[in-house]
Amino acid sequence: MAIEIEAKIKVSDHDATRARLRAIGGEHLSDVLETNTFFDTPDQKLRNADNGLRLRKINNLHGPRGQNSGQTTHEVTFKGPKLPGTFKQREELQSTIEDGDAVAAILERLGYSVALSFEKKRQSWQVQNCRVELDEVPRLGKYVEIEGPDEKSVESVRAALELESAALISMGYSSMLMDTLKGARPTDRVIRF
Template identity: 30%
Template sequence: MSIEAELKARVGDPQTVRAGLASRADVTQAVYHDTYYDRAGDGFMSGGRELRLRTIETQDSVRHLLTFKAPAVDEASGSKPEFETEVADPEAVAAILEGLGYRPALTFSKRCENFEFEHDGHPMLATLVTVPEIEGTFLEVETVVEQEDGLSAALDAVRGVLHELGINDDDLTTELYTDAVKRSRGA
């Protein structure tokens, strides 16, 4: 089981953070188009689970991913077990999900600047994120661990990256983009 060890923060000075990340790695610009699926009446999403079909567009490629996230194993960070696979035919996957009783619950896009590097022996993905419906810029820093007993050390490494970029613990947030987008749309 893979666990996404991730922390997310609101960024007050995106230019400084961007420069700090650019000193570590080249940037890949991407637009993520996400559709989250839910089942009516059974509390699937409200139970902390996520089922998402994502299209990632970069200058060089278009990829599709199906992701399932189980409820958080660490409430302070919101880190969740994650299962993800690349999808060749997103329309077929959408039809399969709907045939199984899932319905699109929320669709939105986000603009991402991705930076991949290593820190304290962990491969890191740092992403500056803007979502049109949400005010501000966010920074997500994540790595993946295979066992829950490695989560604490991985989160310490993630926190180290954030601190080096001038992000402190007061800037951290566990609010989900899905919740913020729903609130902005009045849903």
């Protein structure tokens, strides 16, 4: 069972964090535009159990030195309920898939429907043994996510980025967006830049 351990912090912009990443030897990995589509049952069985079922399309805008530009990949992810801890922790099962449209059709045939779809701009960095994501989500703003193998590693990178006093956000982007969309029509649950 893979456990995701991450710190999420809201920021006004990414400039200071990007400068700190460079100063501490961070490696810039990629810039992507994601489309994250969450599926659920009509009675929101997954959301009510604090689970998530996500289909993600990743358009690679460019990697270091232009590598992988224009490449598109797809992932399907199950996220379990949040676990106790200083940082956001939850089970995460994820697999790269060949055909995102086919998987979406399979999920719909199984009784799931699209609960929310949103775009996210993401710049990925590697620092020590942690992944640092500089994210921008429409309607929500800009965030820094630090994901690592354990709380100590995440806290170490958080301190190196001078974000140790910033408030931690425990909610995922999908939950934050769903809270802003209460009562919205299904067509309003598609959020793009």
